[in-house]
Amino acid sequence: MYKKIAGLLLGCFVAVSGYSQTVSGVVTDVEENAPIPGVNIYWENKNKGTTSEADGTYVMSIDVDLPENLIFSFVGFQSDTVFIESPGEHNVVLSSSVELNQVEVSERVGAFNMSSMARRNTEEINRNILRKAACCNLSESFETSASVDVVLNDAVSGTRKIQMLGLEGVYVQNLFEGIPFTRGLSNVLGFDQIPGSWLNTIQLTKGVGSVQNGYESLTGQINLEFIPPDVEERIYVDLYANSQQRYEGNVIWAKPLSARWSTALFLNGATQNMRVDNNDDGFLDMPLRDGFNVMNRWKYFGDYVRSQIVFRYLEEERTGGQTNFNFSEDFGSSNAYGIGIDVNQLEVLAKTGFLSKERDDRSLGLTASLNRTEIQSYFGNTLYSGEQISARFNSLFNTKFSEYSDHSAVLGFHYLYDEYRESFADSSFGRIENVPGVFAEYTYERPRFTAIGALRWDAHNLFGNQISPRVHLKYNLKPLTTLRGTIGRGFRTPNAFADQLGYLASSRQVSVLNAPNAESSWNTGVSLLHKFEFLNREIVFTTDYYFTYFENQLVVDRDTDPRRLLFYNLDGESYAHSFQTEIQAELTQKLGLKVAYKFQDVQVDYLNGRLQKPLVPRNRVLMNLGYSWDDDKWIADFTANYYGKSRLPKTSANPEPFQRDSKSKEFFILHAQLTRILGKFEVYVGAENIGNFIQPDAIVDPENPFGTNFDASLIYGPVNGRVIYAGVRMDISRNK
Amino acid sequence: MKTATLFIAFTALVLNASAIGKTEEVTLKSSIVCEMCKETIEKGLAYTSGIKVVRVDVEKNEIFIKYKSSKITLEEIKKEINKMGYVAGDSKPTREEYEGLHACCKKEGVLDD
Incomplete structure (x- = not known):
């Protein structure tokens, strides 16, 4: 056993x-x-x-x-x-x-993933759930989660973004086992750069995060736990291919070296070489890609000292645009329109924890990270390049008030250095951020009730003193009925270009109207989780409501003028309401069902008045059915997503053939996958976008990409049709 | 006059309501020796109907309880604590209940024999 x-x-x-x-x-x-x-x-x-x-x-x-x-x-x-x-x-x-x-x-069957005990409203996506969507990177791992929407950035670069609580993924803080990472310019590729099969679990927390991890979690936190090195010797291989000749391979080797030391090596390679144009607009639906990703982690596990260091390097090249674009011949000319995004990133993360010998409730933790990200890109004949060097140090001391106390506190010091050098078209700009900060978090924990009150003070060299208070409350009405509430402030520095890189895929004239200020918001929310039995079947019901109100935001305006892309500091109000309700049930021992509904209302004051934020659907429904049989040797999954209408940026000032509807179409996206487990092997086949929905007329004026009306940034749905894929996973561990 | 009548009626109502849900307090000597004992008892009584507050003081070896006597009697509370393997005032756990405890939570001399 x-x-x-x-x-x-x-x-x-x-x-x-x-x-x-x-x-x-x-x-x-x-x-x-x-x-x-x-x-x-x-x-x-x-x-x-x-x-x-x-x-x-x-x-x-x-x-x-x-x-x-x-x-x-x-x-x-x-x-x-x-x-x-x-x-x-x-x-x-x-x-x-x-x-x-x-x-x-x-092993727990992955149907139920909401904890009654977590202090914050956290949804966990474990490996069983990750399996439901085979491919390939983190942004695609959210296909079976209703909390996160994965959206294409533009019709040509193939970069995907997440949205949570109706707002862009840049307002969500990404953590590598508790350490912030993929910040700043790394947002260009977003979660496309994290291979899904490297992950063990994903924890998705809605609402403002803990002050311990910095000031940047405005609307949520996504914590990623990678395959650990110290569990057992293990070789894991995952190979994937799809009908558009996208190939991905992953090899993970975890090896405990001694009782204290262990290491793991992660390799990923991805390529797509086929020129696919299913919607016949003369543009590639998905860019050609080549990339690799390497990570090596080391872990030391002592009695009173525990330490980890992680090295990560990635390189990716994407080429998209018109199907006949050839870089060496056409770049710099107006023969054919091309898009290229090259990214490379080197990151080192380290953490060390010291446990007290006298008091097991006391510990001191130190984390440090270094990161260098470089981007070279072109959109037609417009160039954007950027380089970011950042360093981060965090220390935190954890203690109870007395040995048997219900009160505990975390005190810490945080320092962030960020250096940016960017150039767009013919202008160059840069900035250096120096942000020392201190924080304190107090926790009162009783069997049924938990309260966390926290305060951060960051002295930002560009934006002055920033105070971020945060409160989290949890109360268990019954053992399996949990009520949570949260309120808090967070801030971040926007990067006009890197945050919205895909929007450059248009002839819009780009203007940054005033020097971007820090973006800051207040977020508040309540959630209810109720687990109960009905006809002997476990049912999990969750419902939550979140409200985000921006004090300042770098507004991205595509509405005031369809020929311009404007960036300016918010003058007025910007807010997002998000309501979600979800039910998960085991209908029979073998059949699990999840149904979720989400409502989002996001409004921003633009130069010409308040509008619904474009491309955010007001209504969304998700349904997932999972069926397993023959001792879980066969697993079948079916996911249906409904996206309601969203407002499209105004195109009414365009010449008539280049005008678009004021609203998007509503549409369904269906996925299915079948997995067969054969001992150490697993084979899977599946189909994405079975209904073959393709956004009609996704690109405005695709015939004249160098003309004034071209716009590939008005994307609300897939531009890629049905994709069939297959893959194999091998999990070889010595101990078996 | 009218106000006074109302005030009296209201006071009567409040007094009446508090009589129905009368909250009592008790502090019981126990057999607590460690942090784990505290957790066991506090978590164990957290959802017991009628019990409002449970606080275990490890150093003093005491359990402080606030409860609604209309919903649960002191004897019933003592039995609940005994079930977890701990002494509650004058009420002791049975051998079976006591043996369920971790070695570190077993206080000597709890059982008479």
Whole structure:
């Protein structure tokens, strides 16, 4: 039965400090299949333990030398011992009858992914859910999540952006296991640069994030946990091909070197060489791509010192535009319109945690990161290039008020250095940001109630003092019914070009009307999570509402004049309402269903008055059906997405043939995938956009890309038709 | 006069309401030895109907409880604490209940024998 443990990966726990390794899971009752709260959980040879939460979940920190026995005991149940060889997720089933003296450790089926216990409104996307959408990078991993919309940036560059709470992904902070990354110019490729198969889990938190990770989470946080190096020796291979000759390959090798040291190497290569033009507009639907991505992580796990260092390098080249574009012949001329985006990025992330020998509630954490990102791009004959060098240091000290106190605090110092050098067309500009900051976070935690109050003060060299207060509250009405609320402020520096690079794919004349100020907003929200049983089936119901109000925003204006792209500081109001409700149910043991509805209302004061933000659908529905049979050897998934109408930027001032409707069409996107598991191998086939929906007339005046009316930035739906794909995954671990 | 009548009626209502949901307080000596004991008891009683507040003081070895006597009696609360393996004032856990505890949570001399 321990075979299954070996297949499991490091669990899904955002530790407050983020330094400790843990064993986590759910304890359930074998007969009633219900979670058991209050189970005593402890290491056999250590006088330290924990108890399971009201929803049966537990998190146990590993401060012993593995392997070690972990004991689960509860009155009226058979005590059980689980032999733990490595950190990770271990779900335990306790039996109340004396005859059945065995522990079953099972992998959780991925249908339920909302925690009753997390302090913030967090949705977790684990590997089981990631599998539902095969390909290939992080932006595509959100296909089965209703909280995040993945949208194309423009009709030619193929870069995808996410939207959350009705706002762009740049307002969401991305974390690499707790450390901010892919900031600033890296937003050009966004999540296209993170290979999905490198990931273990994704935690999606709505609303303003913790002050511990910096000031930039205005509307949410996405924390990525990569495959850990220390669980077991493991070689993982993932190969993918689709009907448009896109090929991706991933190799991951994780190796524990000793009881304390471990390392993992991640490789990814991607290429697309076929010139596809399904909508016959003379432009490639997806750009030609070549790229590779390398990452190496090292981990040291001592008794009182724990450390990690991660090196990451990526390079990608994209060439798009007209199908007959040839860089060497046509670049710089007006023979054919081409788009090229070359990005390379080097990043080093490090973190070290020191645990107190006297007090196990005390720790000191240090994180540091260095990043250099370089972009070279052209849109027709317009050039944009940028370089960013940034360094970041964060330290945080974590302690309880006294040894047995319900009050705890985190105090920290943060420093960010950011240097930008950019040039667009014939002008160059740059800036240097120096941002020292301090923060304090106070947590009061009771079994049913948690309150977190936090304050940050950042002294920004360009934008002055920035104060960011944040409050998070959680109250459990019942063990499985959780009410959460949050309010807080965040800010960031906008990058007019890098944040909206795809908008340059047009003949619009670009003007930055005034020097961009810092973008800052207040975000507040409430959410309700309710898990219950109906006809013996577990049902998870969630509903939430968030409101974001900008104090300042760099407004991107494509409405005032269809021939111009304007950037200016907000003068007036800009806000976003987002309401979402979702139900997940196991209809039968084998059939899982998820249905979600989302409403978004985003309005901005432009130069000519208030308008709905363009290209944000007001209504969206998602449905996912998952069916598995034959002992989960076969898994079938079907996802349907409905996108309601959204407002298109005004084109009424264009000559008549180049005018577009004021609203987009509503449309459906359907995906299906079938996976067959054969021991260490998995084979999958699937289809994206089965209905073959293609946005009609996506590009304005595609015949004259060098004329004044050309615009490829008015994109609300796919420009790429149906894609059939297939792939294979291999997971070879020594311990099996 | 009218106001006074209203005031009296209102006061009566409030008094009446508080009599129905009368909150009592009790502090029980227990057999708590560690942080884990505190967690077990506080989490274990968090959703028990009628119990409003539970605070475990590890150093003093005391459990402080606020509860609505209309919903739960003191005896019932003691039984709940015993079930988790701990002493509650004059009420002791059974051997089976006590043995469910982790070695570090077992205070010596809890069971008479």
